[in-house]
Structures are given as C-alpha cells and as structure tokens.
Amino acid sequence: MTRWPTLIENPVEAHGARSISVLDQTLLPAHAQMRVLSTLDEVAEAICTMRVRGAPLIGVTAAYGVALALEADASDASLHHALTVLAATRPTAVNLHWALARMARVLAKSALVRRRLAAWEEARLIKDADCAANLAIGQHGAPLLRAASRRHGGPIPLQIMTHCNAGRLATADHGTALAPIYALHAQGVPVHVWVSETRPRNQGWLTAWELAEAGVAHTLIADNAAGLLLQQGRVDAVIVGADRIAANGDVANKVGTYLKALAARAAGVPFYVAAPRSTVDAACAHGAAIPIEVRSSAELGAPGALMTPVHNPAFDITPASLIDALITECGVCQPGDLAQSIEPV
Amino acid sequence: MTRWPTLIENPVEAHGARSISVLDQTLLPAHAQMRVLSTLDEVAEAICTMRVRGAPLIGVTAAYGVALALEADASDASLHHALTVLAATRPTAVNLHWALARMARVLAKSALVRRRLAAWEEARLIKDADCAANLAIGQHGAPLLRAASRRHGGPIPLQIMTHCNAGRLATADHGTALAPIYALHAQGVPVHVWVSETRPRNQGWLTAWELAEAGVAHTLIADNAAGLLLQQGRVDAVIVGADRIAANGDVANKVGTYLKALAARAAGVPFYVAAPRSTVDAACAHGAAIPIEVRSSAELGAPGALMTPVHNPAFDITPASLIDALITECGVCQPGDLAQSIEPV
Numbered sequence: 001m002t003r004w005p006t007l008i009e010n011p012v013e014a015h016g017a018r019s020i021s022v023l024d025q026t027l028l029p030a031h032a033q034m035r036v037l038s039t040l041d042e043v044a045e046a047i048c049t050m051r052v053r054g055a056p057l058i059g060v061t062a063a064y065g066v067a068l069a070l071e072a073d074a075s076d077a078s079l080h081h082a083l084t085v086l087a088a089t090r091p092t093a094v095n096l097h098w099a100l101a102r103m104a105r106v107l108a109k110s111a112l113v114r115r116r117l118a119a120w121e122e123a124r125l126i127k128d129a130d131c132a133a134n135l136a137i138g139q140h141g142a143p144l145l146r147a148a149s150r151r152h153g154g155p156i157p158l159q160i161m162t163h164c165n166a167g168r169l170a171t172a173d174h175g176t177a178l179a180p181i182y183a184l185h186a187q188g189v190p191v192h193v194w195v196s197e198t199r200p201r202n203q204g205w206l207t208a209w210e211l212a213e214a215g216v217a218h219t220l221i222a223d224n225a226a227g228l229l230l231q232q233g234r235v236d237a238v239i240v241g242a243d244r245i246a247a248n249g250d251v252a253n254k255v256g257t258y259l260k261a262l263a264a265r266a267a268g269v270p271f272y273v274a275a276p277r278s279t280v281d282a283a284c285a286h287g288a289a290i291p292i293e294v295r296s297s298a299e300l301g302a303p304g305a306l307m308t309p310v311h312n313p314a315f316d317i318t319p320a321s322l323i324d325a326l327i328t329e330c331g332v333c334q335p336g337d338l339a340q341s342i343e344p345v
Numbered sequence: 346m347t348r349w350p351t352l353i354e355n356p357v358e359a360h361g362a363r364s365i366s367v368l369d370q371t372l373l374p375a376h377a378q379m380r381v382l383s384t385l386d387e388v389a390e391a392i393c394t395m396r397v398r399g400a401p402l403i404g405v406t407a408a409y410g411v412a413l414a415l416e417a418d419a420s421d422a423s424l425h426h427a428l429t430v431l432a433a434t435r436p437t438a439v440n441l442h443w444a445l446a447r448m449a450r451v452l453a454k455s456a457l458v459r460r461r462l463a464a465w466e467e468a469r470l471i472k473d474a475d476c477a478a479n480l481a482i483g484q485h486g487a488p489l490l491r492a493a494s495r496r497h498g499g500p501i502p503l504q505i506m507t508h509c510n511a512g513r514l515a516t517a518d519h520g521t522a523l524a525p526i527y528a529l530h531a532q533g534v535p536v537h538v539w540v541s542e543t544r545p546r547n548q549g550w551l552t553a554w555e556l557a558e559a560g561v562a563h564t565l566i567a568d569n570a571a572g573l574l575l576q577q578g579r580v581d582a583v584i585v586g587a588d589r590i591a592a593n594g595d596v597a598n599k600v601g602t603y604l605k606a607l608a609a610r611a612a613g614v615p616f617y618v619a620a621p622r623s624t625v626d627a628a629c630a631h632g633a634a635i636p637i638e639v640r641s642s643a644e645l646g647a648p649g650a651l652m653t654p655v656h657n658p659a660f661d662i663t664p665a666s667l668i669d670a671l672i673t674e675c676g677v678c679q680p681g682d683l684a685q686s687i688e689p690v
Contacts, residue, residue, distance in 0.1 A: 029650045195653075197645060199544055199567040208653040219654045220647055222544040223569050224601025228637070228661035231603065256569025258576065262607040292573070300542060302565055305374045308540075308553040309564045316573035 003213065004032045006057055006169055007064070007127065009120075018071055018120070020064050024051045025169060029209040040069035040082050047089040047096075050201065054170020055243045056130050056276055059095030062086045063126045066103045067119035074115045079107055091291045092252055092315045094244040098278040098345075099126055127172045133276040133329035134174035141180025141239070141274055141327040146189060148237035148270050157190035157217060159236045161226060161264075164198045164254035165206040166241025166274065176241040176274040178207070180327070185216050193218040194235060196226055198254060200299040200312060223256050230260075230267040238264045239327075242275040249320030249335025250287025255313055261322040270324040273335075277328050277345035280338065287317035348558065349377045351402055351514055352409070352472065354465075363416055363465070365409045369396045370514060374554040385414035385427050392434040392441075395546065399515020400588045401475050401621055404440035407431045408471045411448045412464035419460045424452055436636045437597055437660045439589040443623040443690075444471055472517045478621040478674035479519035486525025486584070486619055486672040491534060493582035493615050502535035502562060504581045506571060506609075509543045509599035510551040511586025511619065521586040521619040523552070525672070530561050538563040539580060541571055543599060545644040545657060571605050575612040583609045584672075587620040594665030594680025595632030600658055606667040615669040618680075622673050622690035625683065632662035 010019045019038035026049065027033050035051060037043050043065030046052050052061045069082030083100050090096060103122055110118040149158050166177035174182065184191050193211055195218050197204040204220060211218040221229065229235055238260055244252040251257070251273050264271040284290055297310035320335035326342075333341035355364045364383035371394065372378050380396060382388050388410030391397050397406045414427030428445050435441060448467055455463040494503050511522035519527065529536050538556055540563050542549040549565060556563040566574065574580055583605055589597040596602070596618050609616040629635055642655035665680035671687075678686035 030648050194656075197544065197647070199542070199569055205647060205651055205653075208647070208651050212651070212653065219656050220645060220651070221656050222600065222645060223567075224544055224599075224604065225656065225658050225661070227603040227607065228600060228658055229656075231662065254569075255567065255573060258572040259569065259604040259608060262572065262611055263604060266607055300565060300567060302542070302550060302553070303375050306550055306553050306557070306565070308550075308557065311539075311564050311566050311570065311574075313570050313573050316570070317576065 002032070004034070006172060007052070007061060009124070010036065018068065020068070022046060022052045022061060023169070025053055025206060026051050029205050038068060039072070040065055040085060043068060044085050044089050047086070053203070054165060055093035055095040055241065055279055056134070056171040056176065058090060058093050059099035059278060060123070060127045060130055060172050062089070062096050063099045063103050063123035066100070067123045070116050070119045074112060079104070090293060092243045092293045094281040095276070095278045102126065130172040130276065131174060134171050134176055134179045136329035137176055137274050137276070137327050138174060138179030138183035140331050141272065142183040142187070144272060144325060144327065144332060145180050145184060145237050145239065157192040158184065159192055159194065159234055161194040161229065161235045161238045161260065162207060163196050163240045163257050163260055165203040167207055167210045169206050169210055170241060176276065177239045178210070179274065180239065181216060182214060185214065191216060194229060195220050196223045196256065197221070198256065199223055200301070203254065226260050227263040230263045230269055233267070235267070235269050237270045237272060239272040239274055242273050242279045243315055244284065244290050245273070245275060245280045245326065245338065246284040246286050246290060247282050247339055248286045249323060249326065249338045251318045251323060252287065252290040252292070252315045253318065255316045258316040258318045261318045265322050271322060272325050272327060273323050274327040277330065277342055280342060280344070282339070282344055287319060290317060292316070347377070349379070351517060352397070352406060354469070355381065363413065365413070367391060367397045367406060368514070370398055370551060371396050374550050383413060384417070385410055385430060388413060389430050389434050392431070398548070399510060400438035400440045400586065400624055401479070401516040401521065403435060403438050404444035404623060405468070405472045405475055405517050407441050408444045408448050408468035411445070412468045415461050415464045419457060424449070435638060437588045437638045439626040440621070440623045447471065475517040475621065476519060479516050479521055479524045481674035482521055482619050482621070482672050483519060483524030483528035485676050486617065487528040487532070489617060489670060489672065489677060490525050490529060490582050490584065502537040503529065504537055504539065504579055506539040506574065506580045506583045506605065507552060508541050508585045508602050508605055510548040512552055512555045514551050514555055515586060521621065522584045523555070524619065525584065526561060527559060530559065536561060539571070539574060540565050541568045541601065542566070543601065544568055545646070548599065568601050572608040575608045575614055578612070580612070580614050582615045582617060584617040584619055587618050587624045588660055589629065589635050590618070590620060590625045590671065590683065591629040591631045591635060592627050592684055593631045594668060594671065594683045596663045596668060597632065597635040597637070597660045598663065600661045603661040603663045606663045610667050616667060617670050617672060618668050619672040622675065622687055625687060625689070627684070627689055632664060635662060637661070
C-alpha cells in the first residue's frame with residue numbers, strides 16, 4: 001500500500017524548472033492524488049482551498065511557496081510580494097506567519113545570487129524540523145496518554161478522543177495530536193481512537209483515513225456525540241492539535257475543540273494539546289486576541305431550497321484553564337507556564 | 346404560501362376507509378410533500394425512518410397508528426399487537442409510550458363495538474392537547490426568554506440559540522422550544538435564532554425551514570460553532586426541547602444538547618428546556634436510566650472509501666444541574682422541583 005506523503009520536492013526538470021507536489025486533501029478519502037504546485041499562486045490557492053491544511057503543514061508549504069516565487073523572480077520586491085500573498089491565505093494558524101518570518105529573516109541575509117538556493121534549503125530545514133518536532137511530541141505525549149488510562153491493567157484498549165485532523169496529514173509527517181498515539185501503537189499498546197467527523201469540512205475523515213493506513217483502531221462519531229461518550233466514561237483522554245497558542249496558554253484550534261474541552265473537564269478526563277513550538281504566538285497575550293477565520297457559507301452544504309443565512313467560523317478558543325497539559329517537542333508543560341517552559345523557536 | 350400541517354386526518358373515503366397524512370420530513374427542505382398512512386405498518390415505518398419525528402409528534406402519530414390498526418381489526422389481540430409494534434419504533438422519546446399507555450387505558454374501558462370510534466376520538470384529543478400545551482409553553486416561555494436579554498433596551502434582536510428541531514414540525518403545531526420564540530415574534534419583539542445543523546440528521550434544516558416560513562430571523566451554524574458563539578457573548582439564552590425528562594430533572598434530548606448546556610453554563614447564559622408534561626417520565630429516577638437510541642452508521646454519510654466503523658447515538662443526557670428552568674404547559678419550574686411542580690398528565 002502506497003503511503004502518500006503530504007509534501008515532496010519534485011526532481012528538478014531538465015531545463016531547471018522546480019516544483020513541489022502536495023497530497024490534495026480535498027479529494028481524500030475517495031481519491032489519493034498528488035497535485036503539482038510550481039508557482040506562488042498555485043501554492044496560495046492550495047492553502048486557501050485547504051488542499052493542504054493543518055497548521056504545521058501550512059507553514060511548511062508556505063515556505064516552499066516562497067522558494068517557488070523566487071524561482072520566477074528573486075528580487076526583494078518579489079520576495080515581499082510572496083510573503084504578503086502567502087500571509088493572507090489563512091488568518092488563524094500562526095505557523096504560517098512563523099514560517100514566513102523565518103524565510104524572510106534568512107533570505108534578508110542571503111546575497112541575491114544565493115537567494116534561490118537559500119530559499120529551498122530553508123524550506124527543507126523547516127520541513128525536516130517539523131518531522132523531528134512531531135516525533136519528539138510523540139515521545140513526550142505517549143506516557144502522558146498511557147497514564148490517563150483509568151482502566152489500569154484491563155484488557156480494554158486505551159480510549160483516546162481527538163478532533164479534526166492533527167495527524168500526519170496536517171504535518172510534514174507523524175502528526176501532532178496523533179504522534180503520541182502512533183508512538184503507543186508502535187510500542188504495541190492497544191489504542192482505540194474516537195474520531196469526530198469535524199463539521200463542516202469533515203477533517204475527521206482524514207483522521208480515520210490515516211489511522212486506518214497505520215492500522216490503529218478507531219470509530220467515527222458525529223461531533224455532537226462527544227459529550228455523551230465522555231459522560232459515559234468511554235474516553236480516557238482527549239488530545240487535539242492547535243492552530244495558535246497565546247502566551248497565556250489559550251489555544252485556537254478547529255471549531256468544536258472548546259466543546260470537547262468543556263465536556264472532558266466535566267467528566268474528569270484529561271484534555272491535552274499537542275503542537276510544535278512554532279504554534280506559540282508570544283506576541284498574542286490571550287485567546288481573545290487571536291483572529292478567528294470565518295469561511296464560506298457553502299462549506300455547510302445546506303440545501304439550496306433553504307436559502308438560509310449561514311455563519312461559519314473555522315476555529316474556536318479553548319481557555320488555558322481547561323487544558324491539562326501542552327505537549328511540544330520540548331516536553332510537557334502546564335499552559336499557564338508556557339512563557340517559562342518553552343523557549344521561542 | 347401553503348403552511349403544511351405535520352399531521353391531518355383525511356376525509357373518510359366512500360367505502361369507509363380511513364387514513365391520515367403526515368408531512369414527510371425526510372424530504373424537507375427540498376420538497377414539502379404529505380404522505381398518506383393507512384395501516385399500522387405504514388405508521389411504524391414512518392416513525393422508525395423519521396418521516397415523522399419530534400417527541401410530541403411521535404406520540405400523536407402513534408395514537409393515530411393505534412386507531413388505524415383497529416380499523417383493520419378491533420380485537421384485543423390486534424390492539425395489543427399495535428401497542429407492541431408502535432412501542433418498539435423509537436426507544437428514547439417517552440411521549441410515544443405515554444400516548445400508547447393513554448390509548449390502552451381508554452380503549453380497555455371501551456366496549457368492542459365502540460372501540461374504533463373511541464380510538465379516533467382519543468387520538469384527536471391527544472393531538473388537540475398537544476397544540477394547546479405548546480401554545481401554553483409559548484406563553485410561559487416568552488417572558489423568560491425576553492428577560493434573558495443582556496442588552497436591555499438595545500436595538501439588537503434577542504439572540505436565542507436552539508438545537509435540533511423542537512418547532513412546529515416536531516409537534517401537532519406551534520412547537521415546544523420554538524413556541525416562546527413564535528410568541529415573542531407575534532408580539533413584535535425582534536428575535537434572531539442561531540440554528541445548529543444538528544448532525545447527523547440535519548434537523549437544523551427543518552428549524553431553518555419553519556423559521557423562514559414564520560418570518561423569524563435566523564442563521565445556520567455548524568454544531569461545532571455553538572461554543573464559540575456563546576463564548577463571544579452573541580447568545581442571550583439557549584432553549585431546546587426534550588425527548589424524555591427523568592424525575593430528577595435530567596433531560597434526554599438530541600445528541601449535542603449536553604455540549605450546548607455546558608457551553609451556556611460556562612458563558613453564564615441561561616439554558617432552558619421546553620416540553621409538554623407528557624415528556625416527564627416519573628418512573629425514571631435519573632438520566633442514566635434513560636435508554637439512548639443508537640441509530641444506523643449510514644446516517645453519518647461517511648464516504649464508502651473510508652470503510653470506517655461508526656458509532657451513532659441519537660440522544661444525550663443533560664444533567665438537571667445545567668438546566669436553569671423547565672417550561673411546560675403548567676408554567677416554569679426548576680428541574681429539581683419537577684416532582685413538586687408538575688402534576689403527572
């Protein structure tokens with residue numbers, strides 16, 4: 001079975017043209033198909049329309065978008081244009097802005113003749129760092145999840161709930177929220193994952209798809225069913241990713257995350273957030289300052305006959321007080337101790 | 346514009362055959378179409394497949410189902426069979442069992458020769474009582490919602506959130522949770538309703554459809570967005586219906602209700618439950634004793650390519666502690682005072 005990568009650099013063509021290919025996630029799970037991106041505009045379109053999605057992967061893809069833009073024109077004006085276009089694609093995930101700022105910093109120091117090469121090198125470093133960070137998240141998070149089992153010694157698998165897709169499809173590889181689950185699975189610990197469909201875009205289908213690929217037991221539920229399952233004691237821990245973490249530990253993540261955090265707290269079930277340090281926005285004091293992307297009404301797919309107005313915010317804010325721990329590549333910390341515990345990246 | 350009724354008795358045919366017609370809610374909002382039901386099996390099918398749905402309307406429809414069964418055969422055996430078949434259609438909504446028990450009680454006292462007529466009369470009484478109860482719920486609930494406005498005197502409409510459909514489509518007429526909203530609208534009070542799509546069956550579309558019909562402003566949201574809107578202070582009160590209310594005030598209602606109750610409490614927004622007394626199950630001590638219907642995996646509509654296991658509970662339990670008031674045709678009471686406040690019906 002092909003294990004489809006989320007993003008690859010294509011071999012340089014005979015005449016020197018460069019491109020990347022991304023797994024088009026809008027076609028999953030029905031079709032797994034790579035899409036070639038060779039221009040800035042193609043990368044921006046792929047991010048806006050969520051062909052590539054997931055905060056870490058958006059950051060990686062945007063870095064490659066800068067490299068592709070410089071292929072056409074390596075001038076300062078072209079670089080500035082690329083950074084502006086890519087920054088405007090999605091407002092909430094801060095990894096995007098982090099990756100662009102890192103590209104800008106490195107390329108500002110790079111001589112114009114070396115700029116193209118430097119851009120590809122830096123994008124590659126960002127991608128490799130994402131893989132490494134996620135592996136580390138898996139190692140730090142696995143014992144935390146294992147300790148959450150309230151059925152010590154029982155034959156029942158560890159019951160983990162997640163939301164949206166914060167798996168390998170949301171990253172260069174390995175995932176964030178799913179990384180500890182993959183680590184446990186690799187250790188032979190029986191794990192079962194409750195996967196919320198994650199309306200309106202159904203990213204839960206992506207999570208189900210990659211868990212199936214990895215052979216991890218899972219069950220799809222309607223988002224609405226999460227409260228009941230927690231109430232019924234059928235969940236040992238909840239783990240999600242993040243699109244932006246404020247300095248005080250408040251977390252912006254896919255809309256619906258906050259409801260799961262409330263239900264987990266009410267049930268006495270630990271609620272964990274797993275994300276690379278690049279998701280932390282030290283300049284953002286608290287969750288209320290995080291911009292919430294409002295996406296198209298059409299995403300809800302209400303029948304045309306209804307002609308009903310729709311409001312479609314894509315993220316919500318989970319206050320630090322509902323989060324039992326943040327898991328980054330540096331280790332595990334309390335959301336309130338974020339500033340002390342995590343060096344900026 | 347036709348105002349489609351939810352259930353009507355059809356005129357008796359020349360050869361004496363009787364039938365009812367129900368609005369087929371599985372076709373809404375694309376098509377409004379009445380469906381003729383003339384046998385017990387047709388009624389049972391319509392309830393199982395949710396052509397008719399909503400706890401009060403299920404009760405009314407089941408009563409007519411008994412009458413239709415007796416048209417074919419008015420014997421004790423036939424009555425017993427009808428009661429058994431109808432009781433097995435849906436497990437959670439108690440109005441169904443209440444209506445069947447009422448039919449059984451009345452028909453047991455009725456001489457065999459009068460039994461057919463008595464069944465139609467009693468079904469009609471149940472239907473009329475539902476209409477009257479819902480109008481009363483509207484009168485009791487309207488001032489409660491109005492008082493919930495935290496924008497006293499402001500020009501902004503009262504912002505009410507609901508879940509699923511507990512409107513006129515869920516009842517013989519007027520609705521339960523929507524009855525106070527219709528009462529306010531009739532009084533000229535500007536009201537705007539946040540309508541959750543209510544996965545997996547999208548009964549929010551039914552709510553949007555009937556609010557549009559009534560000219561009440563509303564906006565459709567993904568279920569996942571409810572927490573954010575409450576957190577952002579964009580909701581003055583949440584009001585929902587109920588499928589069964591335990592003696593201690595715990596409420597079974599459409600899955601996802603509990604998550605809204607948690608988010609309302611966290612935001613300091615009142616959470617109300619509106620239902621006729623027939624929804625109260627005095628024999629059920631608390632929510633954990635209420636059977637939760639698990640429906641078909643197919644309702645989630647996951648792509649065939651996923652082949653993923655699905656768990657699809659249709660209801661959840663909102664504990665009495667999260668409910669600020671219950672609104673019945675008798676008035677408003679605290680869920681904990683249910684036993685003292687509400688005479689059994």
